[in-house]
Amino acid sequence: MRIVTALLLCLFVTGLLAAQQKPVPGRNRSMKENPYQPKPYVTISHPEWSKNATMYQLNTRQFTPEGTFQAAEKQLPRLKQLGVDILWVMPIHKIGEKHRKGSLGSPYAVKDYYSVNPEFGTLADFKHFVKAAHEQGFHVLLDWVANHTAWDNNLVTEHPEWYDRDWKGEFRPTPWWDWDDIINLNYRQSGLRKYMTEAMKYWVRETHIDGFRCDVAGFVPVDFWNQVRKELDRIKPVFMLAEWESRDLHAAAFDMTYAWSWYDAVHEIATGKKKDLSGLFVYYSWNESSFPADSLRMTFVSNHDKNSWDGTEFEQFGPALEPAIVLSCTGEGMPLIYNGQEAGNRKRLKFFEKDPIEWREHPNGTLYQKLFALRKKNTALWNAHWGATMIGIPNSVPDKVFSFVRRNDNDKVFVVLNFSDQPQTVTFREALYHGTYTEFFSGTATTLDAASKLELPPFGYRVFVK
Numbered sequence: 132m133r134i135v136t137a138l139l140l141c142l143f144v145t146g147l148l149a150a151q152q153k154p155v156p157g158r159n160r161s162m163k164e165n166p167y168q169p170k171p172y173v174t175i176s177h178p179e180w181s182k183n184a185t186m187y188q189l190n191t192r193q194f195t196p197e198g199t200f201q202a203a204e205k206q207l208p209r210l211k212q213l214g215v216d217i218l219w220v221m222p223i224h225k226i227g228e229k230h231r232k233g234s235l236g237s238p239y240a241v242k243d244y245y246s247v248n249p250e251f252g253t254l255a256d257f258k259h260f261v262k263a264a265h266e267q268g269f270h271v272l273l274d275w276v277a278n279h280t281a282w283d284n285n286l287v288t289e290h291p292e293w294y295d296r297d298w299k300g301e302f303r304p305t306p307w308w309d310w311d312d313i314i315n316l317n318y319r320q321s322g323l324r325k326y327m328t329e330a331m332k333y334w335v336r337e338t339h340i341d342g343f344r345c346d347v348a349g350f351v352p353v354d355f356w357n358q359v360r361k362e363l364d365r366i367k368p369v370f371m372l373a374e375w376e377s378r379d380l381h382a383a384a385f386d387m388t389y390a391w392s393w394y395d396a397v398h399e400i401a402t403g404k405k406k407d408l409s410g411l412f413v414y415y416s417w418n419e420s421s422f423p424a425d426s427l428r429m430t431f432v433s434n435h436d437k438n439s440w441d442g443t444e445f446e447q448f449g450p451a452l453e454p455a456i457v458l459s460c461t462g463e464g465m466p467l468i469y470n471g472q473e474a475g476n477r478k479r480l481k482f483f484e485k486d487p488i489e490w491r492e493h494p495n496g497t498l499y500q501k502l503f504a505l506r507k508k509n510t511a512l513w514n515a516h517w518g519a520t521m522i523g524i525p526n527s528v529p530d531k532v533f534s535f536v537r538r539n540d541n542d543k544v545f546v547v548l549n550f551s552d553q554p555q556t557v558t559f560r561e562a563l564y565h566g567t568y569t570e571f572f573s574g575t576a577t578t579l580d581a582a583s584k585l586e587l588p589p590f591g592y593r594v595f596v597k
Contacts, residue, residue, distance in 0.1 A: 172378075172423040175360060177386050178341070178368045180270060181427070182517040183507050184216035185460075186372075186467045188434055191221060191251045192235070193480045194470050196487045200256040204263050211267050213473060213496065214503025218264055219344045219372065221435065222274045223247055223257060227281020230312045233483025238274070239346055240281040240312045244330040258338050270341040272372060273334055277327055278350045279305055279313040286326075287314075293323040305350065318352050328359050335366050348373035348380060348388075356384035372429065378422045386515075387427035390464055392417070394431060397458065400550050401451035407530035408550060415521060418463060425516045430464035432456060433472055435482070450590045453498060454548040457592050458533070460502035461546045463521050465514050473499055505571060509596060511542040525560045532587065536563050543568075545579070545595040549587040557585045568595035 187210060195202035200223075210218070222238035225246040232240075235250065247254045261271050280286060282302070286293055295315040297303040302314040316323060334340055342363075348356065356373075360383060363369045373385040380388055396410030418428060432448055432455050448455055459466040471480065475493035480486050506512045511519040519537040524545070526534045531551040537544045545564045549555050559579075567578045571594040585593060 171425065173381055173425040174383050175364075175386065176368070177425070177427070177515055178270075178370050180216070181370055181386065181465075181514060183510075183513045184270075184465060185214060185503050185506065186217040186219055186429065186465055187213075187215040188219045188467060188469045189221065190435060190470055190480065191223065192238070193486055193488055198250065198485060198487070200252040200260040204260045207264060207267050207269065211269070213468075213500050214507070215269070215468065217270050217272060217341075217370070219272045219467075220274060222276055222346075223251055224276075225249075227283045227312065229282035231483075232312045233481075235483055235485065237312055237483060239276050239279075241276050242281045242284050244327075245333065254338075261338050261340055265339070270370065272342045272344045272370065273338075273340045274346060275331060275343040276346045277316070277355075278347045279310070279315050281312065282314055290320075290322065290326075293317055293320045293326075305347075318355055324355055324358070327355075328362055331359060332362060332366060335363055335369065341367070342370035342372070342386075344372040344374065345385075346374050348385070349375035349377055353379055353384065356380065357382075360384045378426065381423050381426040387429050387465060390414070390418075390428040390430045393428070393459075393464070397432070397451075397455045398448065401448040401455060408533050411533055412523075415462075415523070419520065427515050428464040429467050430459040430462065431467035431469065432459060433469040434467060435469065435480075450552065451550055452495075454550055454590055454592045456495070456498055457502065457546070457594065458548055460499070460506060461512060461537070461544060461594060462535070463518065463537075466499075466502075466506075468499060501572070505594070505596070509542045509544060511537040511539050511544050522563060524564050527558045528555050531555055532557050534559065534564075538563075543597045546592070547585060547587065547595075548592045549590055552589045554589060554591075555587045557587060559583070566597055568597045570594065571596050 189203060191200065191203060192198045195206065222241060224238075224244060225242040225248050226236040226238060227240040227242045228236070238248070247257055251257075264271050287302070293316060294302050295317045304310045304313055305315050318324060331343065345351075345356070356371075360369070360371060371385045371387070373380045373388045376389050376391045393414050396405075396414050399405035399410055400408060422428070432452065471488040473493065473496035474488065474490050475495050476488055480488065510517070519539045521535045521537055524534040524536055526532050526547075531553070532547060532549050532555055534545070534547045534557070536546075543566065545566075545568065547557065562581070565580050567576070569575070570577055577595060579595065587593070
């Protein structure tokens with residue numbers, strides 16, 4: 132009898148629960164998720180300290196005559212005065228010797244992911260560098276090479292199954308490139324994924340770095356990066372930069388990707404390969420319409436790929452350099468300085484040999500310092516969701532002059548850039564630019580309205596703030 136009673140009671144409770152869960156017309160429908168409600172594409176949270184940050188690429192080998200972490204540490208106060216926030220340190224690991232390029236080799240041919248290149252110092256030296264950087268308000272990213280290793284990396288003998296093979300069954304460099312000092316890893320191997328993840332976690336835990344710049348990130352599966360980001364964020368909130376230009380990397384892995392097409396557009400204008408500004412309109416159209424709203428893009432006029440390999444004359448922007456720098460710092464995106472730009476470096480730095488930067492005072496440094504200070508103060512120029520969207524302002528010479536507004540409830544900026552070698556008299560349409568401003572570089576108070584005309588010298592620019 133007790134068993135029967137218990138069964139009846141169980142059936143009663145089950146029926147009661149089923150009745151409670153039965154859909155009620157008109158009520159449960161609204162409780163269901165709306166399949167047409169848009170969802171944020173970016174699911175990661177950018178660190179708060181990145182909201183108005185700028186970035187500096189540090190090539191340890193060439194940054195100082197000594198080429199060491201200890202010597203680089205002595206330069207931190209200068210970089211702080213420049214207005215830099217994030218230090219991207221190029222790879223610091225031991226470099227492979229087999230098939231090495233040049234006498235010192237490429238830092239992107241990693242021999243041991245847990246090592247420090249003795250050319251730069253010791254692990255203790257690097258930890259001290261990071262600690263000193265943190266004490267002065269910097270955040271530090273370590274360059275990470277996940278796509279490939281040196282031929283004599285320890286993994287070659289310990290886990291040969293983790294590598295790609297060519298049609299002959301032999302190790303191979305990344306296909307279609309002349310990277311013959313490295314061999315490609317195979318991310319279909321779960322063991323490799325775990326090893327690489329643990330190695331990245333080691334550097335965050337042990338040296339307290341704040342994230343990574345990831346080399347050729349698009350050659351490594353996105354799902355690997357997504358998992359890495361989750362595990363790193365459990366240790367501390369990190370910032371991740373991908374050397375790639377793709378929106379899918381922004382969803383769950385990377386805070387920022389490269390704006391290669393921005394560089395290409397500006398460089399074509401600067402070198403005369405493009406006779407109008409259509410490349411910029413294409414870039415900013417894609418940036419706003421195709422990339423997620425909370426993504427960051429890195430804008431730059433140089434980096435080690437554009438100023439690196441053979442020691443020949445640096446590919447200059449010529450007189451268009453200044454408006455290009457101004458656009459990189461006032462348009463959407465996070466600006467990058469490659470070490471030496473602030474000194475007006477006049478040569479390509481050799482990549483496989485010692486070739487120290489020739490440091491000197493230069494107007495480039497002054498320009499960057501002023502613009503970085505403006506970015507920190509003016510909230511419309513901040514990064515990602517913290518900043519304001521660029522709005523193009525049509526002008527009377529659209530093939531020569533680029534003009535836009537960024538504004539929010541607190542700040543407003545109106546930027547006008549002459550990318551031609553001729554003086555321009557410019558008028559504007561759209562009332563959005565109207566207002567009373569201070570021209571940032573001259574300090575002159577200015578009222579702009581429908582009758583206003585701007586006189587710009589060749590490659591001249593104006594930045595109006597309010």
